[in-house]
Amino acid sequence: MRESGTVLDSLAAAARRRAAALRGSTDPEVLYREALRSEKRDFAAALAAPGLSVISEIKRASPSAGFIREADPARQAALYERLGAGCLSVLTEPERFGGSLEDLDAARGATGLPVLRKDFTVDEVQVLEAAVRADAVLLIAALFTGEELARYVALAGEVGVAALVEVHDEREAGLALEAGACIVGVNNRDLRDFSVDLATFERLAPALEGVIRVAESGIKTAEDARRMREAGADAVLVGEAAMRDPELVGRLAAIT
Numbered sequence: 001m002r003e004s005g006t007v008l009d010s011l012a013a014a015a016r017r018r019a020a021a022l023r024g025s026t027d028p029e030v031l032y033r034e035a036l037r038s039e040k041r042d043f044a045a046a047l048a049a050p051g052l053s054v055i056s057e058i059k060r061a062s063p064s065a066g067f068i069r070e071a072d073p074a075r076q077a078a079l080y081e082r083l084g085a086g087c088l089s090v091l092t093e094p095e096r097f098g099g100s101l102e103d104l105d106a107a108r109g110a111t112g113l114p115v116l117r118k119d120f121t122v123d124e125v126q127v128l129e130a131a132v133r134a135d136a137v138l139l140i141a142a143l144f145t146g147e148e149l150a151r152y153v154a155l156a157g158e159v160g161v162a163a164l165v166e167v168h169d170e171r172e173a174g175l176a177l178e179a180g181a182c183i184v185g186v187n188n189r190d191l192r193d194f195s196v197d198l199a200t201f202e203r204l205a206p207a208l209e210g211v212i213r214v215a216e217s218g219i220k221t222a223e224d225a226r227r228m229r230e231a232g233a234d235a236v237l238v239g240e241a242a243m244r245d246p247e248l249v250g251r252l253a254a255i256t
């Protein structure tokens with residue numbers, strides 16, 4: 001687990017405060033039962049569909065980019081779907097990304113696409129919360145020990161929400177596989193200093209053969225996406241560039 005004052009650490013600390021508040025206001029047992037009842041869309045199948053799948057993200061702002069653009073999540077989601085996105089990713093982190101659970105609900109309600117709840121999961125209660133409202137939950141390997149990651153992946157499976165396990169180096173890729181992850185996202189962005197290098201996916205992809213591989217961050221052009229596809233990506237996750245130019249989604253979705 002990474003320690004000391006990186007942006008990721010402060011995002012995780014804020015997420016722990018929100019999770020504590022959620023535990024104070026909601027019985028996890030109730031959430032667990034609700035999660036089991038909620039209808040899910042098949043995130044893994046959408047990623048594994050023929051051709052390059054595109055996870056199009058709704059994010060108004062980010063620590064690396066600052067303010068990106070205002071967006072109506074329902075309209076943005078419907079636009080992404082029309083342009084050929086296979087899945088949606090919706091930031092729900094409020095403080096640095098300007099997201100909310102309401103954005104998630106609005107985006108999911110406006111389309112038939114599977115939706116990833118994009119947040120900094122640090123407490124099992126957030127897995128349950130995601131499972132009630134979304135089809136997939138993000139687990140950032142850097143925020144867990146190996147034992148915790150395995151427990152969170154298992155919990156996600158138990159309540160029927162897909163887990164996208166995000167890694168950034170060889171050690172984390174190994175932890176993801178040991179934890180039983182079926183979908184692994186390689187983040188090309190180093191969350192400690194925000195540097196982006198598409199070679200990160202190229203370096204880690206061979207070790208992840210056999211699971212669904214998602215190339216995340218820094219994909220700005222069809223050429224970038226083709227490069228990720230050639231390195232073995234089943235899907236690309238595109239945020240800032242799609243927010244600035246939604247038509248990009250159509251160009252990426254056309255990649256075979």
Ligand SMILES: O=C(O)c1ccccc1NCC(=O)[C@H](O)[C@H](O)COP(=O)(O)O
Nearest residue numbers: 062063064191216217218219238239240
């Ligand atoms: O995007 C950031 O600045 C960021 C900073 C700290 C933690 C997470 C961050 N982003 C989350 C993501 O993983 C991206 O939103 C996603 O991969 C899309 O990236 P991009 O296409 O480069 O917007």
